[in-house]
Amino acid sequence: MSRILIKKARLVDPSQHLDRTGDILIEKGRIKAVGEDLFELEAQVIDARGLVASPSFVDLHVHLRDPGQEYKEDLGSGMRCAVAGGFTTLVCMPNTTPPIDTPEVAQYILRKSEDLGLCRVLPAGAITKGRKGKELVDFYALKRAGCVAFTDDGAPLMDSKLMERALELTAQLGSFVMNHCEDDRLAYGHINEGYVSSLLGIASRSASAEDVLVARDCILAYHTGGHIHLQHLSSSLSLELVRFFKEKGARVTCEVNPYHLLFTERELLSSYALAKVNPPLRKEEDRKALLEGLKEGTIDCIATDHAPHAVWEKGQIEKAMPGMIGLQTALPMMLELVREEVISLSRMVELLSCRPARILGIDSCGTLKEGTRANLVLFDPEKEWVLEEKTNYSKSQNTPLWKRRLRGKVMYTIFEGRLVYQDV
Numbered sequence: 001m002s003r004i005l006i007k008k009a010r011l012v013d014p015s016q017h018l019d020r021t022g023d024i025l026i027e028k029g030r031i032k033a034v035g036e037d038l039f040e041l042e043a044q045v046i047d048a049r050g051l052v053a054s055p056s057f058v059d060l061h062v063h064l065r066d067p068g069q070e071y072k073e074d075l076g077s078g079m080r081c082a083v084a085g086g087f088t089t090l091v092c093m094p095n096t097t098p099p100i101d102t103p104e105v106a107q108y109i110l111r112k113s114e115d116l117g118l119c120r121v122l123p124a125g126a127i128t129k130g131r132k133g134k135e136l137v138d139f140y141a142l143k144r145a146g147c148v149a150f151t152d153d154g155a156p157l158m159d160s161k162l163m164e165r166a167l168e169l170t171a172q173l174g175s176f177v178m179n180h181c182e183d184d185r186l187a188y189g190h191i192n193e194g195y196v197s198s199l200l201g202i203a204s205r206s207a208s209a210e211d212v213l214v215a216r217d218c219i220l221a222y223h224t225g226g227h228i229h230l231q232h233l234s235s236s237l238s239l240e241l242v243r244f245f246k247e248k249g250a251r252v253t254c255e256v257n258p259y260h261l262l263f264t265e266r267e268l269l270s271s272y273a274l275a276k277v278n279p280p281l282r283k284e285e286d287r288k289a290l291l292e293g294l295k296e297g298t299i300d301c302i303a304t305d306h307a308p309h310a311v312w313e314k315g316q317i318e319k320a321m322p323g324m325i326g327l328q329t330a331l332p333m334m335l336e337l338v339r340e341e342v343i344s345l346s347r348m349v350e351l352l353s354c355r356p357a358r359i360l361g362i363d364s365c366g367t368l369k370e371g372t373r374a375n376l377v378l379f380d381p382e383k384e385w386v387l388e389e390k391t392n393y394s395k396s397q398n399t400p401l402w403k404r405r406l407r408g409k410v411m412y413t414i415f416e417g418r419l420v421y422q423d424v
Ligand SMILES: [Zn+2]
Pocket: 153, 154, 180, 231, 232, 278, 279, 305
């Protein structure tokens, strides 16, 4: 059936300052009407009493491991995770094998994901060939092949001259650079430098590794006029630097990961390697500063950095690969902050959907306006569930939240007018 009628949902859409009960009619892939007491004889009706309807989520930072490491995840499993978590647009990182540094790899991802058809996957191209930090890629060819941004994520670009050039060239193409900011000479340890690293006797990395590169990238964006998007910001000083440079008019945007908002380094004491991420989980004062940044607007968006790893890659902390899966847990984690009254539900939707859509320059998501493509999610903010074998769509299980009780569940996800996920 090509028509869907959503009845009596709480409609939350910050793009049009909407927060009220109402109906949505979807027809031929688009939002045909938003209003009260809508009626349509030939439509699949969704009784959405008790549910929130919002624009579906947009994740600027995921690792789908395809091509090359399909034992951790592939495009199909990653996209199923995404729609089960309420996301219909993903930007996938280029640290695949081979990396996304040629048009062929970008097009493989676009074609395969379009064939699967569950949601939209947009590749981020590498900044340098092989992500080696030595020679710039052909930005024009990669943009033409469908890359929406450029990053060497996981291998921070250390050469300032190359970063300056990358900012200039991508700006000329109307694109932007993303950077995982950690100076690799300073970020040699495994976890945050502090109480927990001393207690466990594990080599650590300080926040200065992040702060140094955030400062450099903001300065280069300021001088070149290029757009830098700072990935998974985690330290309080980084946030202050972003605030300072935004006020100066630099084109700086930033994302934060839900785990940096809800966990501190102490999580390592109970979850061990499952809590190992880069940049590392930090101190309570950093976490508090990030919450402040969410409230006052310095932080632009939430990104999950969904990073699947096999069980054997998450053993001993020193040897474990960094990262957590996150597409299915982002909503319940962010709802925790709504319940704690750190942010409103509307601000949460802005962070997960409207703002990242605007950063990408895509107007077919991030809004429920009449006439736009129907990309939306219906979630129950109170429903409790557990992420375990039967609810997990990822090929991997690496998260401290595995088998913990979560509150807030996606019930339906609609992509381009089609129901692509339904909670059963
Ligand atoms: Zn990263």
